[in-house]
Amino acid sequence: MQIYLVGGAVRDRLLGRPASDHDHVVVGATPQQMIALGYKPVGKDFPVFLHPSSGEEYALARTERKSGRGYAGFTFDTGTAVTLEDDLRRRDLTINAMAEDADGRLVDPFGGAQDLQRRVLRHVSDAFVEDPVRLLRVARFAARYAPLGFTLAPETAALLRAMVDDGEVDHLVAERVWAELRRALTEPQPSAFLRVLRDCGALARLFPQIDALYGVPQRAEFHPEVDTGIHTEMVVDMAARLAPGDALIGWCALVHDLGKALTPADQLPRHVGHESSGVAPIRELTARYKPPGEYAELAVLCCRLHLQAHRAFELRPATVVDLFEQLDGFRKKERIEQFLLVCSADKRGRLGLSEVPYAQADWLRTAYAAAAAIDAKPFVARGLTGPAIGEAVRRERVAAVAALRPPGEARSG
Structure with a gap:
């Protein structure tokens, strides 16, 4: 069993910003092993656990496969054969697809650190289109990081337009749209959220x-x-x-x-x-x-x-x-x-x-x-x-x- 710090905590450390959440991925473990170690299961769709002391989230490494329309149309594999890279590949942006091992060594298979330096928001893979909530998340990250000079990669902007044209965005449930909008309005530059949505055609739909x-x-x-x-x-x-x-x-x-x-x-x-x-x-x-x-x-x-x-x-x-x-x-x-x-x-x-x-x-x-x-x-x-x-x-x-x-x-x- 191997445990890695992943996502926002790694990204924010590289940006020199305080991290509000510390999420972890566990590779090579079963739910039974996690429970035996004292972790408390909380995940509904896939195995997520709370650390017995810190209360931080620990999720089993997983892959996703599209099985229907909308953000909920997925099946998951959390078997012990799923690798860290498999788990990182399913994430939205390269800057969110980095990890650190127990010794603080960076694991960055998709160039997230380089995109941080270049101030680019870029999707990890074409699997991005399978979850329409990611479109809203990218717009929200634009609202957060626009003051730092971040821009959307041209290929990611094109992908967002394709998601709108394909109708995937029409399957977003109202509660998720409101949750992302509400969070975007707390970011330093909410206008970037509006611009990303408008440029891809989602503003007119939503x-x-x-x-x-x-x-x-x-x-x-x-x-x-x-x-x-x-x-x-x-x-x-x-x-x-x-x-x-x-x-x-x-x-x-x-x-x-x-x-x-x-x-x-x-x-x-x-x-x-x-x-x-x-x-x-x-x-x-x-x-x-x-x-x-x-x-x-x-x-x-x-x-x-x-x-x-x-x-x-x-x-x-x-x-x-x-x-x-x-x-x-x-x-x-x-x-x-x-x-x-x-x-x-x-x-x-x-x-x-x-x-x-x-x-x-x-x-x-x-x-x-x-x-x-x-x-x-x-x-x-x-x-x-x-x-x-x-x-x-x-x-x-x-x-x-x-x-x-x-x-x-x-x-x-």
């Missing part, structure tokens, strides 16, 4: 509401980048910068402008009412991929209300309080900051505006603090009851916001 944004023009005085699809890429990257690792903020940033794809051609490049028309496509996506309820709810709110944040200096005090109430911000305080992060990403996710301060957010934070400081207890002490308490609290909140006197600023789209 997220047609997002794909439809590309080529739709906007007013250049508000959006120097003009193209709404490019703006969306810039917004999700800015969201990743302002709220690192926060997929909720990334999701709301991704879908906040979907209504612009529905603007009639004779109205372009203006997008009057896009904050309302964008709600339906958001609901289409949430119905298809079933994200957590908070994702679905906050995305709709950000879509509907983001223009109010941009126009904060023009709003009447009562409208500002209305905004906080529509966000349910007096019960869910975190909503205000989440909303303002999305609006900040929208405002700064524009060509040449990434470093421009978003003063509206600072003003709205101040206004919210003043409004939220109003307490109902004094009104109860005066003898008010029922709806009269809420009405009195609201009047005081409006007065508190009015006392702040926001600076004037020209309208921004």
